[in-house]
Amino acid sequence: MIKNKIIVIGGGYAGLKAIQQLAKNPDNEIILLDKNPYHYMQTEVYDLIANEEDFAQITLDLFTYCIGFKNNNVTFYKQEVNDIDFNKKKVITTIDRLNYDYLIIGVGARTKFVANVEGLREYAYGIKALHRAMYFKQKFEMSLFQKVEESGTTCRPLSIVIAGAGLSGVEIAAQMASFAQEFYKHNNFLCRKLNIVLVNAAEKILRGMDTKLVDRSIKRLLDLGVVIKNEQKVVALTEDSVTLSNGEKIFMDFMIFAGGIEPNGLIFNLKLRKNMKEFLETKPSLQTPEYETVFAIGDCTTLYDKDNNILAPTADIAEQMGVLCAKNIGLHQEGEDLDIHTIKSRGILIALGRKYATAKIFGIYINGYLAYLMKKMIERAYSKQLDIHSCIGCKKIFDK
């Protein structure tokens, strides 16, 4: 029996969803390639920073996950992809050259450290990659501890600047502010000051999002003591200061940059059609315009709705792309017409500190603890369905 060799590059939200569907067909032989041995649940990083979850809870081992499929047709290689030879249908990794019949590119995005901001790359922290988030979390906790040690002598506030007020910047600001409130309350520390400044280039935070959610988020941030600086950009950084476009200089202990993303490095090497920001363009079937057996999904692409508006890149959109792409590979194998995407956001949930969120799901607004519970439920359901495969994989290995 000739099998369909399918290579998936990237074990993120998009790639794993595609694999789950493709693995149901025993005639598919699937290889997952990722430069990391784990799937990183970025949507839960705010809990990592606030010490509510450790890194084991927001990652999933890709080896055991891939072994856990019933048809034994998924294999994981921890290899970084450097290039793709589309004419020879070969994926080129740091150590191998692998053939494919179908290829799915789902390498996600990374923090875009804009080159014209002096000191940005040297002094700002990103949180798109797990190692960066871990490093930042430790720095944050250590800084809080140092402030406690200073108690009784000085009481200099800890100052954190977050540049970028999209979903990730807002969630991190709220989570750090509420974590610090509780941290200082516990044990009744005298020196309790934490300054969080959220720098926002637009007129309002969360540009393009539902106005009711935006207003609720602003209120919550202000209640938590976060200072929002609208219509400002970071223009320069030193080790301990940030200069804004209006000339204001803010002294800070550290800065997180959540001001933009760009596709992961591999995309820059590929001769495929891209938009001005270097994200891959796809047909409505999620095929690349150049090759009918090459698909691109998730954050490394730009997806448009039927009115040609950009769909904000989220895990929700990435997963839906994964499902459609797998379906279309099946249709292509059968020689049938491919489905055209009708993907839209199913809802938006914004975590705003400990046990608090705001949400709009299927058109219904929810706020506060209930929204928080809903976010947790969705996150739990997501990691549970991944864990099922991972646990089976683990059992298969240890029962050998």
Ligand SMILES: Cc1cc2nc3c(=O)[nH]c(=O)nc-3n(C[C@H](O)[C@H](O)[C@H](O)COP(=O)(O)OP(=O)(O)OC[C@H]3O[C@@H](n4cnc5c(N)ncnc54)[C@H](O)[C@@H]3O)c2cc1C
């Ligand atoms: C702080 C934060 C909060 C967020 N909150 C939410 C939220 O609440 N809701 C929501 O829906 N979305 C949220 N998002 C966005 C969401 O995380 C992304 O949209 C989602 O991760 C995109 O999935 P993806 O599969 O395209 O990419 P990713 O999940 O980034 O996966 C890409 C994978 O490709 C791998 N890779 C990259 N380059 C290579 C290479 N050259 N070779 C091999 N492997 C490679 C990476 O290691 C990674 O595993 C948040 C993001 C952040 C940072």
